[in-house]
Amino acid sequence: MRLVSLPTAYMPLVDAAPLILAQEMGFAQSEGIALDLVPAPSWSSVRDMLAFGRVDAAHMLSPVPVAMAMGLGGVATSLAAVSVLSVNGNVVGVGRPLEERLRAAGHPFDFADPKAAASALAAVRDRPIVFGVPFPFSMHVALLDYWSRATALGADGIVIRTVPPPLMASALAAGDVDAFCVGEPWGSVAVEQGAGALLLPGTAIWQFAPEKVLAVRTDWAETEPDLLGRLMRAVWRAGRWLADPDARATAGEVLSRKAYLDVSPELIDRALSGHLTLSSRGENRQVARFIEFHHGTATFPWRSQAKWIAAQMAALHGADPTRTTGAARVFRADLHRMHLGAAGIDMPGASEKVEGSIRRATPVASAEGDLTLLPDAFFDGRIFDPARA
Amino acid sequence: MGETLTIVVVEEDRDRAIAIVDALKDSCACEVFVIGNASGLARRIAAHAPDIVLIDVDNPTRDMMEELTLASGPMERPVAMFVSGAAGGLAQAAIEAGVSAYVVDGLAPERIKPVMDTAIARFAMVRQMRNELAETRRALEERKVIDRAKGLLMKARGIDEDAAYALLRRTAMDQGRRVADVAEALVTASGLLG
Numbered sequence: 403m404r405l406v407s408l409p410t411a412y413m414p415l416v417d418a419a420p421l422i423l424a425q426e427m428g429f430a431q432s433e434g435i436a437l438d439l440v441p442a443p444s445w446s447s448v449r450d451m452l453a454f455g456r457v458d459a460a461h462m463l464s465p466v467p468v469a470m471a472m473g474l475g476g477v478a479t480s481l482a483a484v485s486v487l488s489v490n491g492n493v494v495g496v497g498r499p500l501e502e503r504l505r506a507a508g509h510p511f512d513f514a515d516p517k518a519a520a521s522a523l524a525a526v527r528d529r530p531i532v533f534g535v536p537f538p539f540s541m542h543v544a545l546l547d548y549w550s551r552a553t554a555l556g557a558d559g560i561v562i563r564t565v566p567p568p569l570m571a572s573a574l575a576a577g578d579v580d581a582f583c584v585g586e587p588w589g590s591v592a593v594e595q596g597a598g599a600l601l602l603p604g605t606a607i608w609q610f611a612p613e614k615v616l617a618v619r620t621d622w623a624e625t626e627p628d629l630l631g632r633l634m635r636a637v638w639r640a641g642r643w644l645a646d647p648d649a650r651a652t653a654g655e656v657l658s659r660k661a662y663l664d665v666s667p668e669l670i671d672r673a674l675s676g677h678l679t680l681s682s683r684g685e686n687r688q689v690a691r692f693i694e695f696h697h698g699t700a701t702f703p704w705r706s707q708a709k710w711i712a713a714q715m716a717a718l719h720g721a722d723p724t725r726t727t728g729a730a731r732v733f734r735a736d737l738h739r740m741h742l743g744a745a746g747i748d749m750p751g752a753s754e755k756v757e758g759s760i761r762r763a764t765p766v767a768s769a770e771g772d773l774t775l776l777p778d779a780f781f782d783g784r785i786f787d788p789a790r791a
Numbered sequence: 792m793g794e795t796l797t798i799v800v801v802e803e804d805r806d807r808a809i810a811i812v813d814a815l816k817d818s819c820a821c822e823v824f825v826i827g828n829a830s831g832l833a834r835r836i837a838a839h840a841p842d843i844v845l846i847d848v849d850n851p852t853r854d855m856m857e858e859l860t861l862a863s864g865p866m867e868r869p870v871a872m873f874v875s876g877a878a879g880g881l882a883q884a885a886i887e888a889g890v891s892a893y894v895v896d897g898l899a900p901e902r903i904k905p906v907m908d909t910a911i912a913r914f915a916m917v918r919q920m921r922n923e924l925a926e927t928r929r930a931l932e933e934r935k936v937i938d939r940a941k942g943l944l945m946k947a948r949g950i951d952e953d954a955a956y957a958l959l960r961r962t963a964m965d966q967g968r969r970v971a972d973v974a975e976a977l978v979t980a981s982g983l984l985g
Binding site for chain 2: 474
């Protein structure tokens with residue numbers, strides 16, 4: 403069978419794994435497609451390649467399609483987030499000067515308690531702390547903002563600036579940023595370079611944060627339903643494969659190749675295993691569900707997740723709050739159901755949930771009756787009810 | 792109309808920047824500033840209050856530009872990536888040529904077009920030269936690997952250079968791979984075997 407080539411853009415990050423492994427492990431081929439994986443130098447470039455038709459699918463920060471639908475940022479093409487590619491996976495870290503001050507003040511670097519970490523930071527700062535993030539429309543920004551507002555840090559106590567992760571170490575050294583929130587492998591790279599120490603995993607702030615999505619142009623999704631279905635199934639199967647601990651060594655080896663992430667498999671394994679090294683002193687922590695590709699119906703694009711993102715973006719950038727409901731529709735729970743449900747993959751009965759309300763693994767109503775949702779609590783115990791958003 | 796346009800070009804390479812600036816100055820009444828890939832890029836660009844910002848599509852610092860689209864202070868002028876209506880085709884051509892343009896809100900399309908035409912032509916030329924250079928480098932690298940593989944075969948099998956190359960080529964054809972890839976596999980394997 404002749405394979406249909408599907409140009410797909412991605413940023414070289416650990417959470418691009420479902421796309422890379424879909425191609426490398428033959429899941430794409432089984433669906434009669436070949437992912438022509440195009441690495442991008444920046445998130446703007448990923449978005450433009452997708453918006454202007456250079457590629458048909460992309461690995462994308464979950465808030466980008468939502469922000470575009472709200473009229474934020476430079477480009478306005480309508481995008482559809484058809485699956486969540488990965489849940490969680492970010493780290494918050496500090497540069498050396500802040501690390502030293504925190505240690506001098508007795509902070510234990512337990513990598514677990516957002517409230518204590520915020521109080522410790524607030525106590526040692528002499529001006530607002532500047533955090534570097536990869537992109538203005540990102541889960542990194544949303545998590546930092548949520549965390550600072552609900553703690554001793556305060557919304558005015560931090561400044562968020564865009565710094566491409568490869569330049570983060572030099573921005574820290576130059577004093578342009580004091581701290582950072584990035585995805586892997588960049589947190590571990592910062593630790594290896596001695597540029598800083600890890601303070602919190604993203605999952606300590608929100609236990610089930612949709613991090614990257616599989617995005618396509620809305621019009622393409624309508625004109626190419628067959629190709630879209632094949633792509634979604636291949637990527638979903640790659641995510642299921644990645645969830646098997648036995649797959650980790652192979653996944654790390656493939657991702658580490660020069661053509662993909664070009665960093666050592668050992669560094670990649672830290673994220674895949676959730677066993678992170680926090681600083682050049684060698685402290686280690688095991689983080690449950692540091693990054694999730696499959697379990698807890700991780701790929702399902704909940705409308706309520708998009709509404710939470712939209713509400714955050716509206717609060718941050720002063721966007722029109724009446725546009726948030728429309729913007730949340732870019733998380734295409736309907737297409738997810740249509741293309742994956744038809745393949746016999748179990749789907750939840752609802753398309754929205756009260757975000758933050760699940761405190762322990764919970765069985766829920768589903769098509770096959772065999773679905774469990776995983777904890778999605780926010781660190782401050784608040785809930786987000788999409789019906790009231 | 793007739794006012795001077797202010798253009799900022801974000802480009803690290805000095806020679807490339809000069810080529811672009813010269814072309815722009817020949818094509819329009821404009822003042823052109825060049826900024827390297829420094830940190831604090833957004834602030835340094837905003838300080839010039841430009842009408843148009845041009846940046847290489849492949850430049851990783853592009854993501855810093857995105858902050859400019861959010862500028863909301865009283866002294867700041869929001870910019871949008873150049874995509875609107877009639878200009879849509881130009882935007883596509885720009886992306887293909889390897890330049891992305893950020894244009895200040897409300898600037899008339901007829902003022903943007905000459906700048907974009909020039910930028911597209913110049914960036915396309917720069918990109919082609921860069922591709923050719925990369926291609927030349929790659930070809931050189933491959934030739935080195937093929938030479939080493941030939942050397943290994945000549946020594947191991949006691950054959951001459953032509954026979955070694957013929958063997959590499961035949962293997963490549965049999966396996967549906969490139970000669971350079973077969974050579975690389977051989978060099979790697981031989982390194983492992985010691």
